[in-house]
Structure formats: C-alpha cells, structure tokens
Amino acid sequence: MFNQLKARFGSGLAVGVIGMIAIWIIAMVVLPQLLMVDYSFRPNLLPADIGGPKDVYSLVNYQTLFTNKIHLEIFFKTIWSSVLVTGLTLIVSYPIAFYLAKVATPQKAALCLVLLIIPFWINEILRTFAWYIILAYKGPLNALLLWLGFIHRPIRFLSGDGGVLIGMVYAYILFMIFPIYNAIESLDTNQIKAARNLGAGWIRTHWRVVIPHAKPGIATGCIMTFMLAAGSYAVPSILGSPGSRWFTQIIYNWFFEGGDWNQGAAYAFLLLVICIGFIALVMRVFKVGLGDIAK
Amino acid sequence: MDSSVHLDNVVMQFGEFTAIQKTDLQIESGEFFSFLGPSGCGKTTILNMISGFLEPTHGDVKIGGQSMRGVPANKRPTSMIFQNLALFPLMTVAENIEFGLEVRGVSKAERKKASDRLLELVALDGSGSKKVTELSGGQRQRIAIARALAVEPRVLLLDEPLSALDLKLRQHMRAELKDIQRKTGITFIYITHDQGEALTMSDRVGVMSAGRLQQVADPITLYRDPHTSFVASFVGENNGIEGKVLSLNNGMAEMDCGQLGRLQGRVHNTVKAGDQATLFIRPEHFRLQAEDNMLTIPSKIEEVNFEGAYLTLNANTAATKLAIQLGAHQFSESLVAGADISLSYKVEDAIILGAAEYV
Numbered sequence A: 001m002f003n004q005l006k007a008r009f010g011s012g013l014a015v016g017v018i019g020m021i022a023i024w025i026i027a028m029v030v031l032p033q034l035l036m037v038d039y040s041f042r043p044n045l046l047p048a049d050i051g052g053p054k055d056v057y058s059l060v061n062y063q064t065l066f067t068n069k070i071h072l073e074i075f076f077k078t079i080w081s082s083v084l085v086t087g088l089t090l091i092v093s094y095p096i097a098f099y100l101a102k103v104a105t106p107q108k109a110a111l112c113l114v115l116l117i118i119p120f121w122i123n124e125i126l127r128t129f130a131w132y133i134i135l136a137y138k139g140p141l142n143a144l145l146l147w148l149g150f151i152h153r154p155i156r157f158l159s160g161d162g163g164v165l166i167g168m169v170y171a172y173i174l175f176m177i178f179p180i181y182n183a184i185e186s187l188d189t190n191q192i193k194a195a196r197n198l199g200a201g202w203i204r205t206h207w208r209v210v211i212p213h214a215k216p217g218i219a220t221g222c223i224m225t226f227m228l229a230a231g232s233y234a235v236p237s238i239l240g241s242p243g244s245r246w247f248t249q250i251i252y253n254w255f256f257e258g259g260d261w262n263q264g265a266a267y268a269f270l271l272l273v274i275c276i277g278f279i280a281l282v283m284r285v286f287k288v289g290l291g292d293i294a295k
Numbered sequence B: 001m002d003s004s005v006h007l008d009n010v011v012m013q014f015g016e017f018t019a020i021q022k023t024d025l026q027i028e029s030g031e032f033f034s035f036l037g038p039s040g041c042g043k044t045t046i047l048n049m050i051s052g053f054l055e056p057t058h059g060d061v062k063i064g065g066q067s068m069r070g071v072p073a074n075k076r077p078t079s080m081i082f083q084n085l086a087l088f089p090l091m092t093v094a095e096n097i098e099f100g101l102e103v104r105g106v107s108k109a110e111r112k113k114a115s116d117r118l119l120e121l122v123a124l125d126g127s128g129s130k131k132v133t134e135l136s137g138g139q140r141q142r143i144a145i146a147r148a149l150a151v152e153p154r155v156l157l158l159d160e161p162l163s164a165l166d167l168k169l170r171q172h173m174r175a176e177l178k179d180i181q182r183k184t185g186i187t188f189i190y191i192t193h194d195q196g197e198a199l200t201m202s203d204r205v206g207v208m209s210a211g212r213l214q215q216v217a218d219p220i221t222l223y224r225d226p227h228t229s230f231v232a233s234f235v236g237e238n239n240g241i242e243g244k245v246l247s248l249n250n251g252m253a254e255m256d257c258g259q260l261g262r263l264q265g266r267v268h269n270t271v272k273a274g275d276q277a278t279l280f281i282r283p284e285h286f287r288l289q290a291e292d293n294m295l296t297i298p299s300k301i302e303e304v305n306f307e308g309a310y311l312t313l314n315a316n317t318a319a320t321k322l323a324i325q326l327g328a329h330q331f332s333e334s335l336v337a338g339a340d341i342s343l344s345y346k347v348e349d350a351i352i353l354g355a356a357e358y359v
C-alpha cells in the first residue's frame, strides 16, 4: 500500500496518510481495547492506591462471575436467549429472503426491500419504544387479538422474555435477510426446477438444494444476529422485565453504577470470548469455514 | 404404457404477450419428437408447460391421455434435461443420479444399484464418488442424462442439451441419445435451434416460429416439401427468388420473376394467380447442363469453394445471389470466378410458397 501511495503522491504524502491511518487504528481501536484488557486483570482501587503495592495483576475479576450465581445464570440465559433470537430471526427471514430472491418479480422485490429498509432509518430506541407501545398490556396488539376472539384476556407480553425476543427479532432481521437473500439470489433457478422435476416436494427442495447453497449466507446472518443479540443493550432495557435481564445490563451496571471498570471490563471480555468460542463451535458442527463467510 | 403427449389446443400468454399461439399436437408414445426454431420462438415455454413449471393459459396438456391440469411439476411423469444441465454442484455424481430415487424413498442399496447401472449406460462406470465439478462438459452431459433417466420417466424433455458441447462431441452425443431412446422406448421431446440435430435424430420435427407451429413432419418431408416460406428457408439451405404468380396448372405454377423471366415450380393450393410468392430451389438441385423439363437461369460465378466431396459456388444473377452445390465430379477448369454459366433446375425440384401460410 505504501508503495502504491508513494508512486502516486510521492513519499511525503504517503508517509502522512499511512501515519494518520496508523494513529487512527492504534489510538482509537487498539489502545482502548488494550487498556480494557489491562483494566480487567487489575483490582478496583482508590486513585491513591493505583500503582501502589496492591495494584497487582490477577484473575480475580474473571473469577467473580463464576462465584456469583445470579450473574452466571444471567450470563448463560443471555447466550441461550441470543441463540433463540437467532433461530427465530432465521425462521422469519428465510422465507422472506427466498421470496425476494426467487419468487417475486424484480419490481416487487425492489419494493419489498425498500419497505423493509425504511423503518430502519428510524433510531433503534424509537423503534423499540414503538414495540413497547404495541406490546403493552392495554396496547393495540392485545386489543386486536381480543377483538378477533383469539384470546379472552390480554397477554402480558412484556413481563417475560417474549417482548425482548420479539423486539430483537425485529431489530436484527435485516442482518439476517440480506446475507441469505444474496446467497439464494446466486442460486441458478434451474437447480430448483431440476429438484422439482425429479419429484422433490418443496421441503426437500429447500433442504437438499437451496439451503446447502445458501449455507454461507445463513451462517453470516446467524453470526451477525447472534453477536448483536448477545451484545444488545437497548432492546432488553426497554422491552425487558426484571426477570429477563441481559448480561450487557450487568456489565453496564459494573461500569456506571458500581463504578468498577475493572470488573466490568472482565465481564465484557468473558462475554466476547464465550460468544466467539460458541460461534466457532457451531461453525464446526455445521461445517462452515471462515472462507465461506468471507465470500 | 401410454406415454403419448397431447398438447390440446394450448395457448400460453405472459400478460399481454402471447408466447405460444393456439397449438394442437399429438406426440406418440415412444416417439423422438423435436421442436425446431430460432431462439425466443417459445420452445422452452412448451417444455415448461409439459413439465408443469407453467400452466397453459388455455387448453390442456395430456400425458398418456390424462389431463395434467393442476398436477404439480414434482408429480408429473416427465423428466427434464436442462439447457445448462443444472446438476447439483454440492452433491457427488452418484448423489445427483440418485436424487430422484431418494425423493421416492428408495432404499440406499437399491439406489446404489440403480446409479451403477445408469453410470454404465452412459459409459461412466466408477465415477459415482466424483464431484460434478471434476467432470468434463461431455461427462456432465451424460450425468444429466443418467439423472433424468433414473426416475424412469415416461417422457424425457431435452432443452438444447448439446448446445454447450463442441462439434465432435455433439455429433457423438446425438448418436448416443438416439441409442438411449431406442433402448429405453421413452418418449423424447427434444428442443433445438440446430436443424441438423433435429433432422438426424427425430422421428418427427415441429418447426416453430414466433410462438406458432409452422409444420410438423418427418425430416425427409420437411426437407423436400416445406409448407411455409419460413420452413423452406430455416430447414436446410435454400435459394429464394421473389416474384408474382402468373398461372396455376395441375400443381405447377408459373411465376414472373422480373429480370429472371418466367420460372416454374411445384405449388400448394393456397397460392393464387396474382399473389406475391417465393420460388425456392435448394443448392444441390442446380445442374450445369440442361436436360428435358429443366429451366435455366443465366448467372456469373462470384466464388468457387472446393470442399472435397463437393464444391460450392456463389453466383450472381440479374436479380439475386444464388448458392449452388455440385458433386466434385462436375468440377472443371472453366468454373472460375467471373465465368458465365447457366444454372438449370428440374421444375419439380423447385417449390413456390406464398407469404400466406399453408396448413
């Protein structure tokens, strides 16, 4: 890159540009993260004690999670709920992506894509509040269901995990639809016809032909949705109830209410590491390579 | 088993556009039938209606006498070989061939037996575990055939299956396809824009143009006795000379061909005196020496090509250019560019067709 820039702009400018990019990456990305790693291994001390004899590296902050039963429970529940969100989003997104890629005429597909994207111009917090209103005990969804006679008394959507799941599926659906749509789009339509022609019903056609082809897209969508869900803060804090706390909320509390940045950093890194490990494991199981996803 | 296919007055419209004009056609059980026509004339659309990917706007497709209306593609006794083959790239060769059997719940052992047998039929024994992408074009072609045959269809639909192959392989595959058709007795419905392919393989050919079936006949009739100008010029090489019909007499007609004078040829009953018409003479029907009952057209040689067994000439006449094909024994030193020759033809070998269709 340096040589290319040098050939075009001369070495002075090249050094300047590269230097600026380097400073940007180091100062804005690498250093803060390193600082956080550093924090996470040190005890939370009064300013006077920092750098003193008590300031030693240890794994204490990491051990806290495993000794705090409630936090540990929330941790695993967050992972599990994120898996659930990912699964639900996949179930909702796959038919939409298939419809857009293979069934709809190009004009209809374009219209649908625009209709899907426009709501996402609105801030996530606002969108989530909209769901808060929709799902409220005396909100429009309950009113509609009551009116249609599907239920006899309103459902408390917002008291369990239901609200959080619905809110998250909605919040991250585009991250799932787009990669799958791209993958299915690239499938030769004759492959689908060939499967049908050989006698396959719709389920088998998808299972044996469309899904294997779309696997990299599905993997990409699932990874993005899972990471976003596990790291989500806005949705669980707005749509969640006390019983459905997210691990990010615990981290937030350590940082801004407990004032214990060291502990918070350790929690944040544990979440990151476990999520990455979990994804690696799932990719192994479904035989998806890193190269597939980068495509 | 009755494997006939009946296109019972089918029409296919896409919105305002009529892709297939009203067509009624019976394809017999065990027949090798080809649809021949230029790209975009509606050939694939016809196959899609037979295989169930499209429902005709009007009319009905009947297979073995049974109406296929409402029968989905996966329940029809047809099997298709796609223009681009559409093999499943993520499956092995054997998995490809066995797919249709897997769908039908055939046991693994039975499937293996079937794919081994089919691989043998297409002369690719032992390649079952290979990936599709490891095969050459001709080999993939055969796998596509094996895959389509595995489900034991009553009707095999082939959509320009040889168009991606080189000439040599294409000719070889023609013979193989014909052979497989004979061995299996399946009704073959073959689509092509290559008239050579259609003529060499088929029992009957349906020539199509712009969504309309122009003529259905066996290859020899199609070549000798075309019913429309389109068929005359699309099937085989032909020379067309424009003119106006003067008189008709007992299946023959005389035409005023402007500067070429009066020419005669066979005629069909729809042509009337006074009509604009075209006189068609095939290149191989010209002679250099006139005999009895021959007409002569004076012309000047533009180009001579020696092709071994025969030679081809391009010649200019007062009105139009002509292509001529002569047996090699007729070659002489006097046939050089610029030489004047008189081209003769037998009146019965020429055919006069009007712009209107003959049905």
Ligand SMILES: Nc1ncnc2c1ncn2[C@@H]1O[C@H](COP(=O)(O)OP(=O)(O)O)[C@@H](O)[C@H]1O
Pocket: B014, B019, B037, B038, B039, B040, B041, B042, B043, B044, B045, B046
């Ligand atoms: N699904 C469709 N919608 C609209 N027009 C179509 C559709 N399928 C085919 N056509 C049109 O019908 C005509 C015939 O197409 P096709 O059957 O594919 O021709 P061929 O196979 O002879 O080349 C073409 O003009 C094509 O554009």
Ligand SMILES: [Mg+2]
Pocket: B040, B043, B044, B083, B159
């Ligand atoms: Mg076609």
